[in-house]
Amino acid sequence: MPHGNASTLLADLGGTNVRFALAGPDATSPLVMDSIRRYRVKEFPSLADAARQYFADTGRSASQAVIAAAGRIAGGETVKVTNNPWAIVAHALQAELGMRAVHLVNDFAAQSMAVPLLAADSLLPVGALSAPKLDGTQPQTFVVMGPGTGLGVAGLLWRDQKWIVLESEGGHAGFAAHTTEDVEILHRLNARFGRVSNERMICGNGLVNLYLALADIAGQPAEEYTPEDITARAEDGSDPLCVRTVETLAGIFGSVAGDLVLSLGGWDGVYLTGGVLPFLLPWLHRGGFRERFEAKGRFRETMERVPTLAIVHPEPGLLGAAAIALSAAGQSLQLPH
Structure with a gap:
């Protein structure tokens, strides 16, 4: 675990970047914004090499260091990052970088x-509901989820202060x-x-999977599009099938988000995040996301009262890693809202 006021490296590690x-030390905003740098995973043989480049x-x-990685942390010590060639072992990374502590956490x-x-x-x-108030006076349960190279999911609970x-x-x-079209896609x-x-x-590659499935359902020849091709053609409206692909993803995203609320008891709200979210946001606002989020049969009225919030902070993964470093050093987080 991080110690005291020693300088702490933060890393937010996904499949691509x-x-x-x-x-x-600021308990309200512990992330040093002007220290942020981004590197492509494929350009380095290991996380240690990328970290050395950052220091240089x-x-x-x-x-x-606090390393937030997109994968399951085994025993708090190792992680094989999903959709990423690097395998990370905390004590080995600690030795390679000459550090006194390396703490691995899941990216979500x-x-x-x-x-x-x-x-x-x-x-x-x-949707129409505003952000819930985090005042610490009562237990709260939230879902945190979102698409990037993969699909991240976590629960956030306020319990016992x-x-x-x-x-x-x-x-x-x-x-x-949930729908006839869903069945055909499945x-x-x-x-x-x-x-x-x-x-x-x-997720990013999910756009391609959906595009190919929808093309087959429609009996249309499929182009060899990348996720970027699909999003570009959806944005400019030049390819109706690409538009339909993004609309479909937004709807399925809503269904899955609603299912997670039911599974985790996240009645206080859902926070949406991830690298693909900025592009998806306009499509989420067009109705399909909330409609399918709320369409939970006997729980529709309950779901209509659950807010969904998009995180538009530029670096929530690093901010959260900084919060973990702060908490591990024995400092309390200060709520800004």
């Missing part, structure tokens, strides 16, 4: 711990079809992949 920064580029140093544990530090201007309601993160791999839970993805998880659709 790794972002580094340093933690500061910035002229900074650190004696300990970090995303979740950012929530108590988010100011009002870092949240954007999706402290924040608790329920780490999960909920993105790999099996996809539940048939096609099942033929390709066997078991079909939510992550097969709700």
Whole structure:
């Protein structure tokens, strides 16, 4: 665990990019914003090499680290990052970088711990409900989820005067079809992949999976599009099938978010995040996301009262890692809103 006021390196490690920064002592905003740098994973053989490049580029140093990684942390010590070639062992990384402590956490544990530090201007309601008040006077339970290279899922609980993160791999839970079109999509993805998880659709590459399935359903020839091709053609309206693909993803995203509320008891709200979210936001506002989020049969009235908030802070993963470093050093988080 990080110690005292020693300088702490922060890393937010996904399948495509790794972002580094340093933690500061400010309990309201512990992330040092001008220390942030981003590197492409494929350009470095290991996390240690990328960290050395960060120190060389910035002229900074650190004696300990909090690493938020997109994968399951085994025994608090090792992680094989999902959709990423790096395997990380905390004590080995500590030795390579000459640090006195390296702490591994799941990336959505970090995303979740950012929530108590988010100011009002870092949240954007999706739907008519505003952000819930985090005042610490009663137990609260939230879902934190979102698409990037994969689909991250966590629970955030306020209990006994402290924040608790329920780490999960909920993105790999099996996809539940809710509409006739969902069933047709599921048939096609099942033929390709066997078991079909939510992550097969709700992530960057999920756009391609959905596009190919929808093209087959429509009896249209499919182009060899990348996720970027699909989003660009959806944004400019030049390809109706690309538009339909993004609309479909937004709707399925809503269904899965609603299912997670039911599964985790996240009645106080859902925080949406992830690298694909900025592009998806306009499509989430168009109705399909909330309609399918609320369409939970006998629980519709309850779901209509659950807010969904998009996190628009530029670096919530690093902010949450900084919050974890602060908490580990024995300091209390200060709520800004």
